[in-house]
Amino acid sequence: MPNRRLTPEELTEARALLDEIRCKLNDLSRGDRELLFAYRRKIYKELVYDERDKPMIRRALKTRKRKEQGGLCTVCNKELPDRYTVLDRLNAVDGYTPENTRLIHQQCDINSQISKRYA
Numbered sequence: 001m002p003n004r005r006l007t008p009e010e011l012t013e014a015r016a017l018l019d020e021i022r023c024k025l026n027d028l029s030r031g032d033r034e035l036l037f038a039y040r041r042k043i044y045k046e047l048v049y050d051e052r053d054k055p056m057i058r059r060a061l062k063t064r065k066r067k068e069q070g071g072l073c074t075v076c077n078k079e080l081p082d083r084y085t086v087l088d089r090l091n092a093v094d095g096y097t098p099e100n101t102r103l104i105h106q107q108c109d110i111n112s113q114i115s116k117r118y119a
Contacts, residue, residue: 003093053095062103065098075112076104076105084106085105
């Protein structure tokens, strides 16, 4: 299922919100570039966690999926390497849950992204 796209009106609202956030961050940092950088990094990191969960949670889910899948990629059915595997969401909006993910080879993920015209 393709990810939902914002309408032109929603894009305008998102840009306005981003402008507000940038202004607030500038106000909070009071001209201190290093503090502004630190605030941006913190906000970015937390928003990524909202989207993807924290690394330890994803790592545990990868371990679980590897065991459930018998160490095989669900796309090509070949053995998964110890590193550079991808926890692939079946439906992005549903998040990283056991029911909504599969563990696949990095190359299988790239091929999937290309076939969906995401890459």
